[in-house]
Amino acid sequence: MNWDDLKIFLAVARARKLSSAARTLGIDATTVSRRIERLAADLQTTLFEPSAGGQTLTEAGGRLLAHAEAIERAALAARADVGGERGLLSGVVRVSVAEGFGTWIIARHLGAFRKANPEIIVELIASSGFLNPSKREADLAVMLARPTSGPLLARRLTDYQLHLYASPAYLQGAPPLTSLADLRHHVVIGYVPDIIYSPALDYIAEIRPGSSPDIASSSINAQHALAVSGAGLCLLPRFIGAQDARLQPVLPEQVSLTRSFWLVVHRDTRQLARVAAFVDWLVKLIASEKALFLD
Incomplete structure (x- = not known):
């Protein structure tokens, strides 16, 4: 061989x-x-x-x-x-993350990692759904729930909050909005109910019980774009909504949901130096950006 x-x-x-x-x-x-x-x-x-x-x-x-x-x-x-050690820091690292986290957090800083580690090629798979480190589909994943089986190492990367956001243009032309009960008179944007890829994303029922989104998309970036365009109210992670000056929080004291990101790595893959370098970089990045995740 x-x-x-x-x-x-x-x-x-x-x-x-x-x-x-x-x-x-x-x-x-x-x-x-x-x-x-x-x-x-x-x-x-x-x-x-x-x-x-x-x-x-x-x-x-x-x-x-x-x-x-x-x-x-x-x-x-x-x-x-x-x-x-220098010879170890080369090769491909495939990273599977949720679309919003990949776009708004990792992609904005990945250039710095690449500059510090020029021989490591990062494949950022940022989509609606996750590749499975247990099946070697990815070297590591940032997931919305802790895996319960497989030869995996998992740790809580960070908690994050979701708030309701809208554009000033939408709010100016919309009915009064002073309580959760008023949401029944408003357009609410969210995920397509029957293709939500994680129970952690099924949160419309928590703020408007017994209802589905009025406008739905499988993409968090599309939901964000809808909110910016004035199409309606949207539950967004703080790391998206708070970074966009075109949006403002709505009912912030009444609408504050908390979810978690879990860093998941195959037990064998974690020992590879290129994977360890990315994991260490990501953990430090999240610690330095803590204010984007939690109030």
Whole structure:
């Protein structure tokens, strides 16, 4: 078995696409495909199956992944022991986060991390839903609930508050709003009820019981844009609403919900220096920006 082929296998397993793995490795996709085929032939098994999302590991591929990562850790440890820590801080770190947190917090500071760690490539997956570190879909995730199973390490990253926000233009043309009971006369923006990807986001019923959003979107950034445009009232995390001068809080004493972000890492992945560097950076970033999350 060729170690170089194993490195290519690792890149495809992590990127899930031949083209993405090729960019990471600095070679062409044809070479990646040929080397994966050679490795599979050498092992007399199938390592990947094509799927809508790219290349999906087979059962045999999943077993090989565990061995390949163990070999990678040993190689990195040897490099650190002989050549120093600097050699470890390279490679790809795939980070899965909620869309709002990824856009409004991580993306705004990621350039600083990259400048300090120029050989680490960060793949920021900021979307409605999470990739699963337990299945090696991501190196780490910032999730809305603590996982209850899997070979994972989880810690509370921070609590955060949600408040009701609206644009001055909306409030000027809307009915009076002095109590929660008045919300029944207002347009409320929220998530599409039947495709909410986490129970932590099902919060409209907490402020207007027995009702659904009047305008719904699966995207928190779309909800924010709707609020800015004057379409209605929107429950937004403080780290979004308080950073936009075009919005103002509504009923701040009566509407204040608290949720949590959990930092989740696979037990093995946490030992990789590039992942540890990102985790340490993220924890320090959140500590320095605490006022954005809580009143």
